[in-house]
Amino acid sequence: WGSGGISWGGFKSCVYAMRRFTWEEIGQRSGRGPAGQERWLVIDRKVYDISHFCRRHPGGSRVISHYAGQDATDPFIAFHLDKALVRKYMNPLLIGELAPDQPSFEPSKNVSLVEDFRELRATVEKMGLLQPNHAFFILCLCHILVLDVAAWLIIWYFGASLVPFLFSAVLLGTVQAQAGWLQHDFGHLSVFSKSRWNHWVHKFVIGHLKGAPASWWNHLHFQHHAKPNCFRKDPDVNMHPLFFALGKTLSVELGVQKKKFMPYNHQHKYFFIIGPPALVPLYFQWYIFYFAVQRKQWVDLAWMLSFYIRFFLTYFPFLGVKGTLGLHLLVRFIESNWFVWVTQMNHIPMHIDYDKNVDWFSTQLQATCNVHQSWFNDWFSGHLNFQIEHHLFPTMPRHNYWKVAPLVKSLCAKHGIEYQCKPLLTAFADIVHSLKDSGELWLDAYLHK
Numbered sequence: 001w002g003s004g005g006i007s008w009g010g011f012k013s014c015v016y017a018m019r020r021f022t023w024e025e026i027g028q029r030s031g032r033g034p035a036g037q038e039r040w041l042v043i044d045r046k047v048y049d050i051s052h053f054c055r056r057h058p059g060g061s062r063v064i065s066h067y068a069g070q071d072a073t074d075p076f077i078a079f080h081l082d083k084a085l086v087r088k089y090m091n092p093l094l095i096g097e098l099a100p101d102q103p104s105f106e107p108s109k110n111v112s113l114v115e116d117f118r119e120l121r122a123t124v125e126k127m128g129l130l131q132p133n134h135a136f137f138i139l140c141l142c143h144i145l146v147l148d149v150a151a152w153l154i155i156w157y158f159g160a161s162l163v164p165f166l167f168s169a170v171l172l173g174t175v176q177a178q179a180g181w182l183q184h185d186f187g188h189l190s191v192f193s194k195s196r197w198n199h200w201v202h203k204f205v206i207g208h209l210k211g212a213p214a215s216w217w218n219h220l221h222f223q224h225h226a227k228p229n230c231f232r233k234d235p236d237v238n239m240h241p242l243f244f245a246l247g248k249t250l251s252v253e254l255g256v257q258k259k260k261f262m263p264y265n266h267q268h269k270y271f272f273i274i275g276p277p278a279l280v281p282l283y284f285q286w287y288i289f290y291f292a293v294q295r296k297q298w299v300d301l302a303w304m305l306s307f308y309i310r311f312f313l314t315y316f317p318f319l320g321v322k323g324t325l326g327l328h329l330l331v332r333f334i335e336s337n338w339f340v341w342v343t344q345m346n347h348i349p350m351h352i353d354y355d356k357n358v359d360w361f362s363t364q365l366q367a368t369c370n371v372h373q374s375w376f377n378d379w380f381s382g383h384l385n386f387q388i389e390h391h392l393f394p395t396m397p398r399h400n401y402w403k404v405a406p407l408v409k410s411l412c413a414k415h416g417i418e419y420q421c422k423p424l425l426t427a428f429a430d431i432v433h434s435l436k437d438s439g440e441l442w443l444d445a446y447l448h449k
Contacts, residue, residue, distance in 0.1 A: 019096030030069030039068035071105040074360035132397040173334025181382020207303025228367035247352025255445025268436035280336030345427035346387035364391040369420035
């Protein structure tokens with residue numbers, strides 16, 4: 001068969017190409033249930049078997065597996081730059097297509113909304129809103145580097161007394177926060193037209209400027225975008241139930257099951273202790289090294305070490321060992337508070353539940369909200385005050401979010417979907433309020449149901 005003009009692999013592809021599937025068959029291939037570990041997904045009516053490929057998926061095994069048994073057309077379009085190239089690698093995974101009598105996506109999804117969003121996506125592409133302004137990102141990088149140098153110059157010129165020390169710490173904390181937003185841009189492939197260029201610069205920004213591994217960020221963050229606020233699929237809500245009871249549904253479920261890992265009815269209080277001040281300096285600080293070593297990400301580890309070597313060589317001559325360690329810890333404390341408040345204001349107060357496999361637009365809108373636009377809010381949050389637009393179009397350069405926002409609002413109004421946008425301080429307060437509410441729901445279910 002190998003020399004007679006058709007290979008066994010080619011024969012299999014021909015046979016598979018004639019196969020037709022129903023959504024019921026596909027839904028059973030989610031990696032669990034009657035079909036065992038089989039994982040299938042659908043893109044543009046084509047059915048792909050990712051059971052083995054998911055382990056080799058460049059974006060990580062989990063992010064693609066989260067769509068097993070489902071239509072993945074919209075996330076596929078949202079996450080990939082060179083779709084034609086990616087499709088070539090997908091061809092060996094093709095096992096058939098949807099039967100002619102089957103809809104293009106699950107019958108449970110809103111046909112009109114899916115079609116309208118795909119039309120919006122086409123409009124966005126025609127308007128050129130996915131094209132970056134490189135000068136914008138160069139200025140972002142330059143202002144980070146200027147602040148970094150200014151922090152060192154203050155210590156060098158004024159000495160290591162308390163006031164210069166604290167002022168330098170604030171500047172370095174700002175550097176870390178702003179570098180966090182910038183690495184986010186490169187990680188989402190929104191700066192360069194070639195994925196590999198974004199990946200290269202991403203390693204420099206997150207590795208050398210922040211001391212964290214790019215592979216760790218990719219592993220976690222793309223899962224978050226694929227299924228935001230979906231318990232067991234979005235790692236950002238993995239704090240439930242060990243530390244917090246999140247969302248109305250999950251909190252009540254936890255109470256009914258009589259589970260109590262923490263006094264959740266007080267979680268809005270202890271959030272101020274184990275949340276903003278502690279996440280980066282106490283948890284991320286050791287976990288990122290563990291992640292890089294465990295997964296043998298040696299290139300990422302080298303970039304990380306370059307950050308720590310540079311930091312200690314820069315400040316050790318002026319501050320000594322204890323002073324340099326103290327400065328680093330204070331900088332991480334400032335960064336942690338900044339990072340947690342900004343990243344959680346858009347998600348924690350929103351709907352949190354198990355994956356219900358709704359359409360892409362609804363998935364993102366029910367899990368995200370916006371904060372009012374202003375020069376300060378844009379800068380302070382790295383334009384993540386436009387969280388809705390960012391989640392709908394993750395590769396869109398952030399300087400274009402404000403341009404697409406009116407179109408998104410119109411689509412929400414047409415389909416009766418709430419488009420939440422609030423002041424910055426209100427968004428911060430809503431984190432605490434939502435934790436208080438879900439804690440009270442847990443307590444009521446725990447005591448009375």
